[in-house]
Amino acid sequence: EAEVAQSPRYKITEKSQAVAFWCDPISGHATLYWYRQILGQGPELLVQFQDESVVDDSQLPKDRFSAERLKGVDSTLKIQPAELGDSAMYLCASSAGVNTEAFFGQGTRLTVV
Amino acid sequence: GDSVTQMEGPVTLSEEAFLTINCTYTATGYPSLFWYVQYPGEGLQLLLKATKADDKGSNKGFEATYRKETTSFHLEKGSVQVSDSAVYFCALSDRGSNYKLTFGKGTLLTVNP
Numbered sequence: 001e002a003e004v005a006q007s008p009r010y011k012i013t014e015k016s017q018a019v020a021f022w023c024d025p026i027s028g029h030a031t032l033y034w035y036r037q038i039l040g041q042g043p044e045l046l047v048q049f050q051d052e053s054v055v056d057d058s059q060l061p062k063d064r065f066s067a068e069r070l071k072g073v074d075s076t077l078k079i080q081p082a083e084l085g086d087s088a089m090y091l092c093a094s095s096a097g098v099n100t101e102a103f104f105g106q107g108t109r110l111t112v113v
Numbered sequence: 114g115d116s117v118t119q120m121e122g123p124v125t126l127s128e129e130a131f132l133t134i135n136c137t138y139t140a141t142g143y144p145s146l147f148w149y150v151q152y153p154g155e156g157l158q159l160l161l162k163a164t165k166a167d168d169k170g171s172n173k174g175f176e177a178t179y180r181k182e183t184t185s186f187h188l189e190k191g192s193v194q195v196s197d198s199a200v201y202f203c204a205l206s207d208r209g210s211n212y213k214l215t216f217g218k219g220t221l222l223t224v225n226p
Contacts, residue, residue, distance in 0.1 A: 004156075033213065042117075042202050042216030043157070055211050091156055098212040099145070104156035 002026045004105035006092050012111045018080035021108045025094030033102065034067055034077050037089040049075065082112045115140045115210055119203045119217035126224050132190040134220045136203035139184065144207035146179050146186040151200045193224045
């Protein structure tokens with residue numbers, strides 16, 4: 001069964017360091033999302049791609065976060081420098097198009113110390 | 114903007130008890146409504162959805178009905194099992210927000226044998 005792959009599953013980093021997460025969506029899925037889920041909260045959208053173009057990055061803290069999907073397939077989310085408040089689960093999701101079911105990966109659990 | 118308010122947890126039930134988790138929403142457009150489930154250490158899985166008023170979504174014994182007049186989408190199950198223990202998220206998406214998912218804060222359900 002096709003699934004969204006994310007790596008790493010867990011990451012511990014020191015504050016002020018750089019960290020990167022990778023996501024490989026389900027093959028053929030044009031829409032890719034990065035969500036951040038703080039413990040005890042619901043996921044919040046960071047960035048949405050349609051193919052290689054950013055559709056919505058209004059909630060992405062652009063001073064330290066960046067995201068790219070260069071060939072419209074896999075995607076990387078980077079944080080530099082990491083802050084203690086960035087500790088959270090980072091979820092990637094993909095869908096065949098807008099307004100179709102989004103499938104989520106297992107997430108990357110980030111701990112900043 | 115869009116928002117979702119769901120019943121705060123945690124909810125603790127005995128096996129075979131009846132479950133209701135309340136969810137209400139605010140949206141500028143005519144949203145689609147979803148319930149997602151998150152098992153410990155896992156990503157989110159779509160449980161059920163409804164795309165128009167009076168639609169009933171159902172899956173694995175869970176049901177929810179899209180009530181436009183009360184802007185609600187309450188989740189119900191007639192007889193819960195220990196395996197239903199998880200966090201449940203109500204969510205919406207609509208055209209005005211590029212169909213991104215807006216989530217509630219989640220409700221932790223624990224079912225005891």
